[in-house]
Amino acid sequence: MTIVDLVQEIKRGLLDLLFPPRCVSCREIGSLLCTKCRDEFELVEPPLCPHCGRPMTSDRLCSLCRREPLQIDGIRSVAYFEGTLREVIHHFKYYNKQDLAIPLGKLMGDYWEKNPLPAEIIVPVPLHVDRLRERGYNQAALLAREFGRSTGLPISENSLVRVRATRPQVELSVQERKENVCDAFRCSSAELKDRRVLLIDDVCTTGATLEACSIALRQADVRSVWALTLARAR
Numbered sequence: 001m002t003i004v005d006l007v008q009e010i011k012r013g014l015l016d017l018l019f020p021p022r023c024v025s026c027r028e029i030g031s032l033l034c035t036k037c038r039d040e041f042e043l044v045e046p047p048l049c050p051h052c053g054r055p056m057t058s059d060r061l062c063s064l065c066r067r068e069p070l071q072i073d074g075i076r077s078v079a080y081f082e083g084t085l086r087e088v089i090h091h092f093k094y095y096n097k098q099d100l101a102i103p104l105g106k107l108m109g110d111y112w113e114k115n116p117l118p119a120e121i122i123v124p125v126p127l128h129v130d131r132l133r134e135r136g137y138n139q140a141a142l143l144a145r146e147f148g149r150s151t152g153l154p155i156s157e158n159s160l161v162r163v164r165a166t167r168p169q170v171e172l173s174v175q176e177r178k179e180n181v182c183d184a185f186r187c188s189s190a191e192l193k194d195r196r197v198l199l200i201d202d203v204c205t206t207g208a209t210l211e212a213c214s215i216a217l218r219q220a221d222v223r224s225v226w227a228l229t230l231a232r233a234r
C-alpha cells in the first residue's frame, strides 16, 4: 500500500465515522453496497458463447458470432444489467458514488480469479475529455484501478484515448451503435505493443464500444484483446 492509498484509507475511515455510508439500493447503514443487495446480482453463468460471452444452451459459438464475429478476442461479464445492479451502476455513474468502485471492482477481481482471461495489462474504456470534465471521473477507470488492486495486474490509463465524442449508446440500434463508435478511439502509445490487453468497462450491451476499442488496440500491435465488464445486457 502506498502513502497515497493510506491517506485515502484514513480519510475514508474518518468520513465514514462522521457520515456513515448507506447502501445506495436499500438505504441500510453500513456501506454503499450491503451484502444483501450484492447477493441479489444475477451472475452470468455458463454455458456461454466462447467468443462474445452471451449465455447459451451449449458452449458453442452463438449465431451472431458465426455470422459476423466482433473484432475482439472475447468478452466476459460478471452479472446481468438488471434490477439491483442496474440501480447500483446508475448511482455509481450519475450520482458521484465513486466509492462504489471498491466493492464493484472487487467483484470483477473475484470473477477473474475464478475465470482467468488472458491479461498482462488492463486498460479502461476511456471517456472523451468533454464527458470526463462534465462527470469528473471515468467510472471504467475507477473499476479498473480496483480490479488492478485486487488482481495485481498493472493498468494503463492513458494509452487508449477517445478522440471523438460519441452520442450515448442507450437510444441507438445495433447498427447505429457500431457507426457511432467507429473510429472513436486511438492508441498511439507503444506501451501496449505485443501485450495481452484486458479492457475494463461497466456495461456491455452489443459489444460495439469494446469492439471499437479492440480495433484501435490491434492497430497498435497488441497481442490480444479480451474484455471484462461488470454488467451485460441480456
Ligand SMILES: [Zn+2]
Pocket (backbone or CB within 6 Å): 023, 024, 025, 026, 027, 028, 033, 034, 035, 036, 037, 038
Ligand atoms: Zn442494500
Ligand SMILES: [Zn+2]
Pocket (backbone or CB within 6 Å): 049, 050, 051, 052, 053, 054, 061, 062, 063, 064, 065, 066
Ligand atoms: Zn457469440
